[in-house]
Amino acid sequence: MQTLLITRRLPDRVLQAARARFDVTMRDRTDPMSAQELRIALRDYDLVLPTLGDRFQPDVFGDVPNPRAKILANFGVGYNHIDVDAAKAAGIAVTNTPGAVTDATADIALSLILMTARRLGEGERLLRAGQWEGWGPVQMLGTHVTGKRLGVIGFGRIGKAIAKRCHFGFDMEVVFYNRSKVEDPGMPARQVDMAEAMAADFVAVAVPGGAATHHLINATTLAMMKPSGIFVNISRGDVVDEAALIDTLQAGRIAGAGLDVYEFEPKVPAPLMTMENVTLLPHLGTACLEVRESMGMMAVANLIAFADGRTPPNLLNP
Template identity: 75%
Template sequence: MRLLITRRLPDRVIEAAAARFDLVLRDRTDVLSADELHEALRDFDLVLPTLGDRFSAEVFARAGRPRTRLLANFGVGFNHIDVAAAHAAGVAVSNTPGAVTDATADIALALILMTARRLGEGERMLRAGKWHGWGPVQMLGTHVSGKTVGIIGFGRIGKAIARRCHYGFGMEVVFHNRSAVADPGLPARQVDFASAMAADFVVVAVPGGAATHHLIDANALGYMKKSGILVNISRGDVVNETALIATLKAGRIAGAGLDVYEFEPQVPEALKLLENVTLLPHLGTACLEVREAMGLMALDNLIAMAEGRPPPNLLTP
């Protein structure tokens, strides 16, 4: 079967795919264009897309009766694929849950620490030759240990973040989730949205998609403490960046740590100019072992489809 991989993946994944399929590798970093999206569905039995490859309802409508049988998404998030439109066109969709959990949770903790302790700001100062020695009141930040963390979204990643915060830093954990969580797996309280947003640190860990678009808007940010810090490791458009920038500029919250952006790779200049914001270039799963595991999981889905078996990580509309 003919397989398209839309972006360069780790060598181990490419080699495994080439051994099993008639592989075409699109060895570029930009997302698929409108024409490339159409050609992918027209010319390939299987496609391994990733973040930003927008298989929208319009793309499927243009494709008519696609040749493609499976979009094996590289990543747990799939808000760039209209799953309902795919199924209506006869195209299955899978993702790679589980493989990304720990790496993404680690990044959340990194952003908490970097923003609270002003680590990015301190490194910039040192590299610019502006550090003149230690002082008792130099660059005072916010203590993390023992504080309260509010986690928005308590799936695999939310729970992994909670474990790190509670067992690693003695933090009190509260969380908001759209459904009841019978067993959080650690000392944690499920609370309403406003209460979770009022924690010392707020970590957004919800899936992307229409249901969570701009979940963190001006109203939500208004629930936060003036000393609160917001961290987003979910999807960029979960946070209304315009509202966040206005909130930060007005000093209504203490800071933010972001790994994802509403219109990435574009990042607003206003965010770049704020010293109390930590900005990472979508590094949540950027570990070789993790990216290999993601790719091999996507490959398992592709092989299952090719062999007439249900892909293990099949998504439903």
């Protein structure tokens, strides 16, 4: 029976499916694998099921010239922590779990828009602290969402799902920036340049992580936003230059931000923690049992296909 390393605890249903087919070792911890653990994974196991933060980069592959592991079945749609080209050069297949995360991640984007615009986190903190003095006509006035303009940065599966929720649910006008031409947005939406997308009332970032999008949102692009604009990121933390975002917020150049991901997570900069106009979530994008089960079962299906000599359904580096 082939050996499989699972680098974090997964839902019981997924573990049962994996154990039915493979000799499973589960690393029952929440932190990413250390440099030594990454190299041991490639050296000592036939298959590896890693996830966010397990940084399989060129130096790791270079230190294990004849890896026993032949596949990294990533748990998650984002895979910027894995250098797929270096993996391919080492003879290792890489897969991910697209599709399963789309709706849950789009829901979180909408949650961040509403929470930040309507000051919901701030209001709950006020109430829990026993400082609410009762309803008043000018109490905690926020930003109306219905009928405003949404700018989506990245119009793939998740970007489109965010746009559909905002347009059909809140009658928002949608503009979007995408590096390639989108022939059929699938809904009323207009492709524009970065400046026009960033100038919307609400900006939601939904691009994949990786070298091509590292610090795509920076001081220059943030300066394109209007002072009443609200910025939301549910993609990857390093898509945003966090220092530039903090400077922009502290200077009052935008109205607020909602974040589910961070450049150096789980570290969150202290200035973000102290701003009442910033909504902070602990990377909850796909945190629903059904979604995590679907992701895990998709990863296991990729592993089983590979073990059977078939092409995995979600192969990234053929």
